[in-house]
Amino acid sequence: MSRRRVITRFAPSPTGPLHLGHAFSAMTAFDMARAHGGCFVLRIEDIDRSRSRVKWEREIERDLAWLGLSWPRPVVRQSDRAPAYREALLRLAERGLTYACICNRSDIREAAAAPQEGAPMLGPDGIVYPGTCKHADHPYEGSAIRLHMDRALALVPEIAFEETGAAGTGRIALDAEHMLRMIGDVVLARRDMGTSYHLSVVLDDSAQSISHVVRGLDLFDATPIHVLLQSLLGLRSPIYHHHRLIRDDTGKRLAKRDDARSIAAYRDTGATPADIRRLVGLPSAS
Known part of the structure; x- marks a missing residue:
């Protein structure tokens, strides 16, 4: 790694629920920052004002916190x-x-x-x-x-x-x-x-x-x-x-329309953050 302080980010658009692909990306960025004593930040990419919704932004933060991720506040929003x-x-x-x-x-x-x-x-x-x-x-x-x-x-x-x-x-x-x-x-x-x-x-x-x-x-x-x-x-x-x-069982990349694989759906059916890590092939959080 570079000698620069490691600062990673997860930058979702609040246009739908987070799915397993989002969770994998966010946890990968979080794990990288933590492994090098760095910082993980959340950014909300809401330049598409016609599709962005506050409810999805709140759900994103809830899902990430449930997964065990944390970040500095206030959160940067592109609309600002x-x-x-x-x-x-x-x-x-x-x-x-x-x-x-x-x-x-x-x-x-x-x-x-x-x-x-x-x-x-x-x-x-x-x-x-x-x-x-x-x-x-x-x-x-x-x-x-x-x-x-x-x-x-x-x-x-x-x-x-x-x-x-x-x-x-x-x-x-x-x-x-x-x-x-x-x-x-x-x-x-x-x-x-x-x-x-x-x-x-x-x-x-x-x-x-x-x-x-x-x-x-x-x-x-x-x-x-x-x-x-x-x-x-x-x-x-x-x-x-x-x-x-x-990807799903057919090899297709997951999209926000795949609500059945949303993080909220997994949580509501009793899955744990450790289960999500296993599903996407990440090691357990230490």
């Missing part, structure tokens, strides 16, 4: 951090690294499927944006804001980060060609949120001095975006630990 997101977007815009986009999902699918474009490429956010609005002059107000990847990579030609999880151990590096072809001009602010997962998670991890980001392998492909933004914004990159995913 809009000024920080706006300031970062302004800094990037002043350097010519963003542009306004008015495309909806249907527009993107049609543009990416055009004969001259070839088969659409899929990246961390779905279809890699074909650049329809890149050379337009749309107003920022009421538009999504995208990262101008070409210009960003001219400033940061290589993206590298340290990984300690299931994706491999050591330094992982990606070149500009990969970033352009497989990721493209990602959204930094959605028109109905004022930010995006990519931007907010980078700023929040820095603000909370997160040293080790513990999260599922499904987010591994988003990591180069986050490392690029960290470099552009002058932020220190954490160490990343992408863990295995918890």
Whole structure:
């Protein structure tokens, strides 16, 4: 491990119940921090105001406490951090690294499927944006804001980060060609949120001095975006630990709709925190 103080986090969205996959991620982060005399923090990622609910936030805290986890208070909520997101977007815009986009999902699918474009490429956010609005002059107000990847990579030609999880151990590096072809001009602010997962998670991890980001392998492909933004914004990159995913009996990754596997359901039927640890393959808490 790095000599930095180990600070890990669990950052759920309060849009439904926690399931076994969430429990595994939270306990893995908590165990890592505890093993190194560090700190585990909870962050509520509630930028999706249309789906976030206070009742789920309360249930999340209840479930985590029942599992034996503890964290400092007050808890950081993304809905309170809009000024920080706006300031970062302004800094990037002043350097010519963003542009306004008015495309909806249907527009993107049609543009990416055009004969001259070839088969659409899929990246961390779905279809890699074909650049329809890149050379337009749309107003920022009421538009999504995208990262101008070409210009960003001219400033940061290589993206590298340290990984300690299931994706491999050591330094992982990606070149500009990969970033352009497989990721493209990602959204930094959605028109109905004022930010995006990519931007907010980078700023929040820095603000909370997160040293080790513990999260599922499904987010591994988003990591180069986050490392690029960290470099552009002058932020220190954490160490990343992408863990295995918890799946159902058919091999499908668990989702919040899997209420039958929610932590609350296990608790209500008499399971113990030790039972949950055994179910997800973690050692007993000492």
